[in-house]
Amino acid sequence: MGWTTTKKPVKKKFETFIQRLSENGVKILSRYNHKEIDNFESLLTTIPDFRSRLSAWKIQWSALLLRDKGENKIERELKGRFEIAESMSLNDYRETLPSLQEIRKAFDKLNGPL
Numbered sequence: 293m294g295w296t297t298t299k300k301p302v303k304k305k306f307e308t309f310i311q312r313l314s315e316n317g318v319k320i321l322s323r324y325n326h327k328e329i330d331n332f333e334s335l336l337t338t339i340p341d342f343r344s345r346l347s348a349w350k351i352q353w354s355a356l357l358l359r360d361k362g363e364n365k366i367e368r369e370l371k372g373r374f375e376i377a378e379s380m381s382l383n384d385y386r387e388t389l390p391s392l393q394e395i396r397k398a399f400d401k402l403n404g405p406l
Contacts, residue, residue, distance in 0.1 A: 294333075294336065294337065328398070328401045328402055329402065331398050331401075332395070332398040332399055332401070332402060335394055335395045335398050336395065338391055338395070339395070341391065342388040342391045342392065344373065344376060345376060345380065345384065345385070345388050346385070346388040346389075346392060347373070348373045348374070348376040348377035348380065349377055349380055349384070349385040349388070351373075351377065352374070352377030352378065352380070355370075355373070355374045355377060356374060356377070356378060359371065359374050
């Protein structure tokens with residue numbers, strides 16, 4: 293996910309762009325010189341751990357209605373998400389919220405002087 297899976301040509305273009313910004317007086321902040329940014333970027337890597345369950349829960353009611361009215365028109369992957377949502381309890385959903393809240397708090401810390 294993210295930078296570790298980004299292809300070298302894309303990384304090079306991005307690094308060149310950042311270098312040009314810096315040369316033009318733009319202060320570059322990164323995870324290497326700000327612990328808040330490092331924390332936020334690290335938390336972003338946890339999104340795959342809870343994203344599918346969180347989004348499945350949030351769309352389950354409309355998704356189940358859609359499934360019931362036209363199951364043969366829905367992709368298999370989407371049906372799988374519907375099944376995840378249908379199998380979840382309210383507590384299952386609530387268990388995903390602390391991870392999301394932690395990311396939000398880390399993002400809020402970036403709002404202001406670093």
